[in-house]
Amino acid sequence: MINANDPSLKSWVEVPEKSDFPIQNLPFGIFKTEYLTPGAGVAIGNYIVDLTYLHENGFFDGLGLSSGVFNQQYLNDFIGLGKEVTGAVRNRIAELLEENNAELRDNKPARELALIDKSEAEMLMPIKVQNYTDFYSSVEHATNVGTMFRDPDNALLPNWKHIPVGYHGRASSIVPSGVNIHRPKGQTKAPDAELPSFGPSKRLDFELETAFITCKENGLGNAVSTEQAEEYIFGFVLFNDWSARDIQVWEYVPLGPFLAKNFASSISPWIVTMDALEPFRVPTPKQEPAVLPYLEYKGDKNFNINLEVYLQPEGGEENLICKSNFKYMYWNVNQQLAHHTVNGCNIQVGDMYASGTISGPTEDSYGSMLELAWKGTKPIKLSDGSERKFIEDGDTVIMRGHAEKDGVRIGFGEVASKVLPAK
Amino acid sequence: MINANDPSLKSWVEVPEKSDFPIQNLPFGIFKTEYLTPGAGVAIGNYIVDLTYLHENGFFDGLGLSSGVFNQQYLNDFIGLGKEVTGAVRNRIAELLEENNAELRDNKPARELALIDKSEAEMLMPIKVQNYTDFYSSVEHATNVGTMFRDPDNALLPNWKHIPVGYHGRASSIVPSGVNIHRPKGQTKAPDAELPSFGPSKRLDFELETAFITCKENGLGNAVSTEQAEEYIFGFVLFNDWSARDIQVWEYVPLGPFLAKNFASSISPWIVTMDALEPFRVPTPKQEPAVLPYLEYKGDKNFNINLEVYLQPEGGEENLICKSNFKYMYWNVNQQLAHHTVNGCNIQVGDMYASGTISGPTEDSYGSMLELAWKGTKPIKLSDGSERKFIEDGDTVIMRGHAEKDGVRIGFGEVASKVLPAK
Numbered sequence: 001m002i003n004a005n006d007p008s009l010k011s012w013v014e015v016p017e018k019s020d021f022p023i024q025n026l027p028f029g030i031f032k033t034e035y036l037t038p039g040a041g042v043a044i045g046n047y048i049v050d051l052t053y054l055h056e057n058g059f060f061d062g063l064g065l066s067s068g069v070f071n072q073q074y075l076n077d078f079i080g081l082g083k084e085v086t087g088a089v090r091n092r093i094a095e096l097l098e099e100n101n102a103e104l105r106d107n108k109p110a111r112e113l114a115l116i117d118k119s120e121a122e123m124l125m126p127i128k129v130q131n132y133t134d135f136y137s138s139v140e141h142a143t144n145v146g147t148m149f150r151d152p153d154n155a156l157l158p159n160w161k162h163i164p165v166g167y168h169g170r171a172s173s174i175v176p177s178g179v180n181i182h183r184p185k186g187q188t189k190a191p192d193a194e195l196p197s198f199g200p201s202k203r204l205d206f207e208l209e210t211a212f213i214t215c216k217e218n219g220l221g222n223a224v225s226t227e228q229a230e231e232y233i234f235g236f237v238l239f240n241d242w243s244a245r246d247i248q249v250w251e252y253v254p255l256g257p258f259l260a261k262n263f264a265s266s267i268s269p270w271i272v273t274m275d276a277l278e279p280f281r282v283p284t285p286k287q288e289p290a291v292l293p294y295l296e297y298k299g300d301k302n303f304n305i306n307l308e309v310y311l312q313p314e315g316g317e318e319n320l321i322c323k324s325n326f327k328y329m330y331w332n333v334n335q336q337l338a339h340h341t342v343n344g345c346n347i348q349v350g351d352m353y354a355s356g357t358i359s360g361p362t363e364d365s366y367g368s369m370l371e372l373a374w375k376g377t378k379p380i381k382l383s384d385g386s387e388r389k390f391i392e393d394g395d396t397v398i399m400r401g402h403a404e405k406d407g408v409r410i411g412f413g414e415v416a417s418k419v420l421p422a423k
Numbered sequence: 424m425i426n427a428n429d430p431s432l433k434s435w436v437e438v439p440e441k442s443d444f445p446i447q448n449l450p451f452g453i454f455k456t457e458y459l460t461p462g463a464g465v466a467i468g469n470y471i472v473d474l475t476y477l478h479e480n481g482f483f484d485g486l487g488l489s490s491g492v493f494n495q496q497y498l499n500d501f502i503g504l505g506k507e508v509t510g511a512v513r514n515r516i517a518e519l520l521e522e523n524n525a526e527l528r529d530n531k532p533a534r535e536l537a538l539i540d541k542s543e544a545e546m547l548m549p550i551k552v553q554n555y556t557d558f559y560s561s562v563e564h565a566t567n568v569g570t571m572f573r574d575p576d577n578a579l580l581p582n583w584k585h586i587p588v589g590y591h592g593r594a595s596s597i598v599p600s601g602v603n604i605h606r607p608k609g610q611t612k613a614p615d616a617e618l619p620s621f622g623p624s625k626r627l628d629f630e631l632e633t634a635f636i637t638c639k640e641n642g643l644g645n646a647v648s649t650e651q652a653e654e655y656i657f658g659f660v661l662f663n664d665w666s667a668r669d670i671q672v673w674e675y676v677p678l679g680p681f682l683a684k685n686f687a688s689s690i691s692p693w694i695v696t697m698d699a700l701e702p703f704r705v706p707t708p709k710q711e712p713a714v715l716p717y718l719e720y721k722g723d724k725n726f727n728i729n730l731e732v733y734l735q736p737e738g739g740e741e742n743l744i745c746k747s748n749f750k751y752m753y754w755n756v757n758q759q760l761a762h763h764t765v766n767g768c769n770i771q772v773g774d775m776y777a778s779g780t781i782s783g784p785t786e787d788s789y790g791s792m793l794e795l796a797w798k799g800t801k802p803i804k805l806s807d808g809s810e811r812k813f814i815e816d817g818d819t820v821i822m823r824g825h826a827e828k829d830g831v832r833i834g835f836g837e838v839a840s841k842v843l844p845a846k
Contacts, residue, residue: 130595159619159674197715220686252678345682
């Protein structure tokens with residue numbers, strides 16, 4: 001069987017230049033159309049490959065898949081088959097789409113039914129999120145926040161370089177790109193106010209993050225080592241961790257963020273597999289002081305993924321407001337998962353683990369409005385002449401990401417959501 | 424149809440004196456036996472009523488239940504039918520078990536198949552927990568913790584009397600009574616140490632809590648008022664929020680508890696319905712200063728439920744170490760749910776919402792070892808002559824709870840779990 005990652009592969013499906021979805025990517029998602037109930041698909045160029053159709057018509061015979069595995073509302077059952085199986089499925093799809101393979105290419109009726117034009121499909125949540133954890137793994141972000149709210153000379157808290165700090169978030173309110181978000185209401189207290197007040201958040205923010213999705217269970221009580229971690233990680237999505245800063249600052253001591261975050265988080269609908277990202281590995285930044293043995297790891301564990309955030313005012317054009325990169329992450333995903341399970345916490349198939357805001361070293365690479373506009377002191381100028389300290393009603397926040405090397409571009413598509421006024 | 428809460432009801436099933444499960448209770452759970460796959464049951468006396476059997480044999484005809492609703496691994500589908508339906512089922516079960524009703528009583532073959540001896544059954548998780556939130560709603564507990572770790576004169580944080588403080592916890596590691604727990608390992612740092620170290624927790628604790636379970640969805644973006652909240656609450660369980668204090672103190676700033684809690688939480692397997700607790704309503708303690716309008720409520724929203732914690736050393740006898748009561752809760756469940764959703768956060772069927780440690784006003788009513796032994800300064804003496812500052816390997820922690828009035832005792836059974844050495 002061919003290897004989908006082979007950079008020389010070309011598909012008989014047209015893939016426009018700069019497309020996020022060449023034959024080397026093949027991310028998995030859940031789509032529906034006017035005629036098709038929700039089911040699994042894979043993106044290539046401007047098309048979606050209908051996996052239910054291919055499976056029902058024998059194109060995956062021999063891979064040991066159960067009959068209904070793709071014809072479902074979520075990918076949980078599929079990814080739970082394990083990376084050996086799902087990797088073989090991805091390679092088989094590459095084989096079917098490869099330019100010299102006639103199986104599907106020259107079978108016009110099958111080809112026309114198997115390839116869905118993206119414009120005719122709606123993308124849904126790819127997985128039922130079982131548990132959601134948010135890490136806080138960008139040293140630049142943690143330093144910026146610490147500088148703004150605490151002490152520039154001691155910006156990082158004492159535990160930060162020893163622990164991949166994380167906390168539990170709300171799984172129910174994670175929604176796919178395209179679902180618009182109402183500005184949350186909540187309790188806030190101005191520093192000079194005697195009592196808190198209630199109303200729509202005045203400091204609504206995005207956070208540029210990625211998230212990985214797990215595909216294997218460890219069982220309660222069993223730690224997953226940094227070396228084993230990758231068996232558990234199916235792939236990645238872009239993640240917008242919407243945050244109401246004014247609610248957060250009043251509520252978060254001592255038990256962490258709650259209503260400031262749990263009104264919504266938005267994800268890109270295509271899960272880019274860890275397999276597809278293999279060619280883009282880069283070293284994790286040096287960790288000093290040395291980590292405890294359970295957090296040690298070998299090899300290149302970061303990924304060189306360009307990340308961008310655009311802000312589009314109502315009726316206006318997109319403004320690029322942030323250019324960051326996943327490679328800046330101080331803690332890698334292997335360390336995050338090893339830490340999360342070192343106490344025996346059990347991982348489930350379909351868990352989502354977000355990175356925390358990914359800020360880079362320069363001012364244009366900060367991954368939140370809080371940092372970009374530096375707590376409101378440096379408003380961002382948009383092309384229509386308006387300014388932003390935080391996100392306003394009618395604004396659409398769009399995040400995009402892609403890795404690129406040897407002429408191959410592995411992209412995530414986008415997560416785009418508009419902010420609607422408070423209900 | 425009769426009302427299961429009628430205190431004059433008696434059952435033809437023998438209910439021993441002091442049983443938690445008279446005909447007025449009828450809590451729901453999931454059980455299995457050597458011969459029966461997991462399915463829904465209701466407790467009465469020392470028996471479990473097999474709801475799958477009753478339904479398959481027509482005893483619930485006319486209630487509009489789908490055929491497979493009880494023959495499942497979890498109660499989520501059943502409770503999701505809504506409180507009108509599930510309340511009618513509970514009343515119908517009371518009718519069938521009432522001493523003058525011959526339908527089941529005099530049908531020996533059906534009766535023998537429908538009633539399972541508890542000793543022959545294993546109780547499983549009653550629901551698949553979709554999302555788990557832990558509140559922090561006991562003023563005595565929050566005051567004790569603030570006194571120990573911060574300032575006795577300003578023990579409560581500024582937000583505490585304005586917000587029913589809560590945070591998200593880990594759903595995957597909630598286990599039923601009888602599942603033993605391995606002592607977690609993790610990072611800790613002694614105050615005088617320069618660097619953190621790794622090993623088994625030395626300060627393992629329990630937290631005496633209750634938890635409510637939701638049975639209705641509000642949909643993302645829609646708040647649930649204090650008045651509507653009870654439509655969403657199916658019932659309650661006892662909840663042991665295991666906590667590793669040494670891990671917690673090192674990790675929890677700024678994003679809250681994580682590995683200190685997510686290695687396990689234990690629940691009692693029978694969900695006592697909110698309906699069964701109706702007769703035990705008492706007022707919520709006076710809230711001063713006044714709360715914001717969205718947290719205002721009418722009526723008696725607390726419940727008079729006696730709560731007890733026992734510690735049983737390996738091979739030893741049970742020691743009663745805490746007597747508390749759910750009535751002490753400063754924030755009631757209506758306020759908790761209204762707060763949780765005021766920003767539009769969506770509730771799902773099968774969510775679990777724990778109360779936070781329920782401490783009372785006296786030293787023997789504190790709901791954790793941290794408070795009972797006052798940070799290790801006042802070790803607890805056990806009947807075997809040993810002392811405890813925290814929980815030791817081999818100790819079994821048992822929580823029990825019951826309400827009692829007019830000769831009717833509505834009990835929760837127990838949640839009992841033994842601590843095994845670290846793996």
